[in-house]
Amino acid sequence: MDVTPILENLNDAQRQAVTAPAEPTLVIAGAGSGKTRVLVHRAAWLIDVEGLSPQSLLAVTFTNKAAAEMRGRIETLLKLPVQNLWIGTFHGLAHRMLRRHWREAGLPQNFQIIDSDDQLRLIKRLLKNLEIDDSRWVPREIQWFINAQKDEGLRPQHLDDEGNADRRQMISLYESYEEICERGGLVDFAELLLRAHELLRDNAELLAHYRRRFHHLLVDEFQDTNAIQYAWLRLLAGDQGVPFVVGDDDQSIYRWRGARVEHIHRFQTDFPGTRVVKLEQNYRSTATILNAANAIIANNSSRLGKNLWTEGAEGEAIRIYSAYNERDEADFVIGRLRDWIDQGNARADSAILYRSNAQSRVLEEGLINARIPYRVYGGLRFFERSEIKDALAYLRLISNRDDDSSFERIVNKPTRGIGARTVELMRSYARANACPLWRAAGATASNDLNGRAANAVSAFMSLIERMARETSGLELHDQVDHVIYASGLVDFFKKDKGEKGETRVENLLELVSAAKSFQPDPAEEMSPLDEFLSHAALEAGEGQAEAWEDCVQLMTMHSAKGLEFPLVFMCGMEDGLFPHQRSIADPSGLEEERRLCYVGITRAKQTLFITHAEQRRLHGMDNFSQPSRFIGEIPDEHVEEIRPRVQVSRPMRSAESQTRSRRSTAPASELGIRLGQRVRHKKFGDGVILNCEGQGAHARVEVNFEAAGTKWLVLTYANLEAVS
DNA sequence: TACTATTTAATTTTT
DNA sequence: TTAAATAGTA
Secondary structure, eight states, X not given: OOOHHHHTTOOHHHHHHHTOOSSOEEEEEOTTSOHHHHHHHHHHIIIIISOOOGGGEEEEESSHHHHHHHHHHHHHHHXXXXXXXXXXXXXXXXXXXXXXXXXXXXOOTTOEEEOHHHHHHHHHHHHHHTTOOTTTSOHHHHHHHHHHHHHTTOOGGGOOXXXXXXXXHHHHHHHHHHHHHHHHTEEEHHHHHHHHHHHHHHOXXXXXXXXXXXXXXXXXSGGGOOHHHHHHHHHHHTTTOEEEEEEOGGGOOOGGGTOOTHHHHHHHHHSTTOEEEEEOBOSSSOXXXXXXXXXXXXXXXXXXXXXXXXXXXXXXXXXXXXXXXXXXXXXXXXXXXXXXXXXTOOGGGEEEEESSGGGHHHHHHHHHHTTOOEEEOOSOOGGGSHHHHHHHHHHHHHHOTTOHHHHHHHTTSSOOSOOHHHHHHHHHHHHHHTXXXXXXXXXXXXTTSOHHHHHHHHHHHHHHHHHHHHHTTSOHHHHHHHHHHHTSHHHHHHHSOHHHXXXXXXXXXXXXXXXHHOOOOTTSOSOHHHHHHHHHHHOOOOSOSGGGSOOEEEEEHHHHTTOOEEEEEEOOOBTBBTTBHHHHSSHHHHHHHHHHHHHHHTTEEEEEEEEEEEEEEETTEEEEOOBOHHHHTSOGGGEEESSOGGGGSSOOOOHHHHHHHHHHHSXXXXXXXXXXXXXXXXXXXXXXXXXXXXXXXXXXXXXXXXXXXXEEEEHHHHOOEEOO
């Protein structure tokens, strides 16, 4: 057996991990140390060299992207497809098991997955139904509570109110929430994991089956596992299974959503005799960057301990810029980006990182002014768009009449004369009879409702029935195509004036093509439609389509995890912003911020700029802040201050910002504001002034933008530019 | 029902 | 400051 392709180009530590005997193995993999590589090669090693069937491996990741990448790389390495290898996210794999064993799991065969948005709506509706004051019982907090319990593996009956009335109420809301999900056959994200865990725990036969099947459990990003995911893994591993987990305790940045780094420590006690391999050689960054990162993270307590090193060059010093304010900061970043691009570098090789999304605004404005293409990560994903969710709600109702959350979403969309009052009547009927809204609708239409409302409700019901009839037997994409037209959604959005309606229609059509390219797994027992709906919930799709264009990457430090860029800017490095005010007081919160900083720094391959502003406008108030304490934790020898702070005690105004402020405070007449004047806005583009009112600082104009439609803008903030 | 005025709150995000 | 949610009005 020639093992060269699998072992070549691996360093000693990596090779040790890849070829480890069949014993529990914990790989501590620093940033840029070839973590995914080890996982991929380990899988290939087990299959190709140890001769295991792909069937006996289970590979778990946190994101769909990581799962897809791992499969691709394994197949490349082995030069053969591995269909029967289970690779997926925790949620995806849990879902798979639940579909296979829906009976044992106590679920209806056509159960639907709801995303957090659906979940929140459901909770809001629940509060309304129970006539509970939603200002005292904030839906988001209830959602958070429920998910936190599920993440810990706790059902309402496991919870004790501890003599606390508020807690008792929370528990009872959790209980009611569960009833609604049960009745509608709805499963939220946390429920997928919890159910899958209970499924194995309570079914000795199934557990034995899966334990026999999966000898090796490969886990990526192990530091991000929450309690229920860890419990599921342990259960599945049993005494015989071989867990091979890879993670980095210093990159654990998701404690706030249930991740527990402690699992990395616990692993060694739960699996006695665990082999620990540390990957510390870094192939990404310069020595300077690594040393800075090492120095910062060294301030954290209870680490497993590790020190990144490289055989590569020292590299450039980390440049620190003290900006006067956030505009100055943006100007600086853009200046350096210009240099970078002028030197012939790709824009896509640069990234601007920040702590919170709100910071992107000023940077975006600067980039637009400078005409540098950029892309902001995050934001709405395809399947999260409201028009898409509307269409999916129709499809879900077709598949499952009891899905109340979908029912409510579309019962009057497009408007068909079923107003709030009518819905309220149906709701109270449903509540009184503990039945789904669909049945309540049928019953109230024939009894309680007046003629017009009753007609509207019956029309809605027969519409759904008709669509169900007409789409049965059709190909998936034809079903979707039929539904978006027959439901009236397309016409409804066509009526929306401006570009917005157009985009919505385009998105609906895009949904049809998504259905067309969707490949149902013949091994699954469910209908292609149900499979598509699950896919939509589990994999929300890309945020933005234009990824192919060469543009500067803007994102939060959280979303930068796992990525790397030759040129990185870390902006807004000020105490209060990063570390964030809400984490600063609590030591463990501060340590998590520090890990986030570590993640940010280690994204940079060769050049790293750190910027902070002395003055920053936040929530409409000017704040003065100190440079982030993390900056001070970088040893001086790695740092070069671009502009000493003493020189920036007074505002340095660029020519651009001077003209801006003069223009914005000028009275309307000086701007040449008159009806019919063509103007240009940074975001909305060109338009024509239709109307104006008010004077001085309060003056407002109505502008009809060619692309963005009609808007009222306050002159002081709009920074309109006259165009001839 | 749609548009407008007012209030409110404001990390991080994947599934 | 601003975006989003809610309340109020035509």
